[in-house]
Amino acid sequence: MDSKQIIDNALPLRWDLFFKPLPIFFLVISIILAWLIWLVWEKRGKRDFLIGPKELGASDNSLKLFYGWVPLILGVHLAVALLVNGVQGKLFSSNNILEGSLSNWMGLAEIMIALSLFYGGLTRPAAVLLGFLWVLGFDMLGVRPMLESIQYLGFASFFYLAGRGPYAIDRMLFPNLEPSTSYTGQALLFLRIGVGLNLIVLGFTQKFANIPYVSSLLEHHDFLNFTTIPNEVFVLIAGALEVLAGILIVFGIFPRTTSLITLICINASLTVYNWNELVDYLPTYGALAVLLIWEPSNPQQKLMWVEGLRKNISDRSSLID
Numbered sequence: 001m002d003s004k005q006i007i008d009n010a011l012p013l014r015w016d017l018f019f020k021p022l023p024i025f026f027l028v029i030s031i032i033l034a035w036l037i038w039l040v041w042e043k044r045g046k047r048d049f050l051i052g053p054k055e056l057g058a059s060d061n062s063l064k065l066f067y068g069w070v071p072l073i074l075g076v077h078l079a080v081a082l083l084v085n086g087v088q089g090k091l092f093s094s095n096n097i098l099e100g101s102l103s104n105w106m107g108l109a110e111i112m113i114a115l116s117l118f119y120g121g122l123t124r125p126a127a128v129l130l131g132f133l134w135v136l137g138f139d140m141l142g143v144r145p146m147l148e149s150i151q152y153l154g155f156a157s158f159f160y161l162a163g164r165g166p167y168a169i170d171r172m173l174f175p176n177l178e179p180s181t182s183y184t185g186q187a188l189l190f191l192r193i194g195v196g197l198n199l200i201v202l203g204f205t206q207k208f209a210n211i212p213y214v215s216s217l218l219e220h221h222d223f224l225n226f227t228t229i230p231n232e233v234f235v236l237i238a239g240a241l242e243v244l245a246g247i248l249i250v251f252g253i254f255p256r257t258t259s260l261i262t263l264i265c266i267n268a269s270l271t272v273y274n275w276n277e278l279v280d281y282l283p284t285y286g287a288l289a290v291l292l293i294w295e296p297s298n299p300q301q302k303l304m305w306v307e308g309l310r311k312n313i314s315d316r317s318s319l320i321d
Contacts, residue, residue, distance in 0.1 A: 033240075109133055
C-alpha cells in the first residue's frame with residue numbers, strides 16, 4: 001500500500017468491524033468517562049483545571065477587547081480554508097472533490113464567502129450561503145463528507161448570530177445588517193456544538209468504522225503509536241478519546257483542558273499529511289483557541305462577549321485604558 005492510499009480516508013467505512021464487542025466496549029467507556037468527568041466538573045464548581053486569562057492578569061476590559069477580535073480571527077481562519085479549497089474545486093475539505101455542472105459554481109461560492117468573511121462585508125448573507133452549501137453538499141457528495149464537515153454549519157451559525165464584529169466593513173458601512181444582541185449571545189454556543197460534533201463524527205468515520213485505514217497508517221508511521229499496544233487497539237483508544245473530546249466540547253465541560261489536549265493530538269498527525277491537512281484544520285484551530293479563553297458556564301463571560309462585539313472601533317481606546 002503506497003502513501004497515497006494510506007492517507008486516503010475516503011475509503012468505504014467498515015461498520016461491520018465497529019459492531020463487535022471491543023469497539024463497542026471502547027465507545028461505552030468513552031461515554032462513561034464523559035459522565036464521570038462531568039461529575040468532577042460539577043464537584044469543582046465548573047472550574048477548569050487550567051487557569052484562565054483572569055489568573056494571568058487579564059481585566060474585564062482586556063477580555064472585551066479580545067472578544068471584539070474573535071470574529072475577525074475566526075473569519076480569517078475560515079476564509080483561508082474556504083479560499084484554498086474553493087480554488088481547487090473542493091468543498092470544505094481537501095478530500096471532498098467537486099464534480100459535475102455545479103462544481104465550478106460551488107467553488108466560486110466558497111471563494112466569495114471567504115472574501116466576505118475576510119473583509120467582514122455582507123457577513124450574515126455569506127453565513128446563510130455557507131449553510132446552504134453544506135446542505136447542498138449532501139446531494140453533491142453524500143452524507144459522510146458533510147457530516148465530517150459539520151463544523152462548517154457551526155461556523156455558519158456563529159457568523160449569522162455574531163456577524164464579523166467591530167473590525168469589519170459591515171460595522172462601518174452596513175450597520176443595518178448587524179445582528180441583535182439576543183442573537184450575539186448565542187453565537188459561541190453554536191460554534192462549540194459544531195466543533196464538538198465534528199470531532200464525534202471523525203471519531204467514528206476515521207477511527208471506529210475505519211480501523212484498517214488507520215492501522216495501515218500506523219504501520220507506515222510507527223512513531224504515531226508510541227506504545228506497545230497493538231495498532232488495532234490503539235485505533236480504538238484514539239477513537240474513544242476523540243468521541244470523548246467531542247462530547248466534552250459540546251457540553252462545555254473543562255473546555256480549556258479539552259481544547260488544549262485536542263490541539264496537541266491534532267498536530268501529532270500533521271507531519272504525516274501534506275499542507276492541505278493543515279488548511280483543513282485551520283477553522284478547528286481557531287475555534288479551539290477561542291475555547292481556551294471562553295468560559296461557557298460563566299454568565300459574566302457572556303456579558304463581556306456581547307459588550308465586546310457591540311463596541312465600535314472608536315470605543316476601543318476606552319477598553320484599553
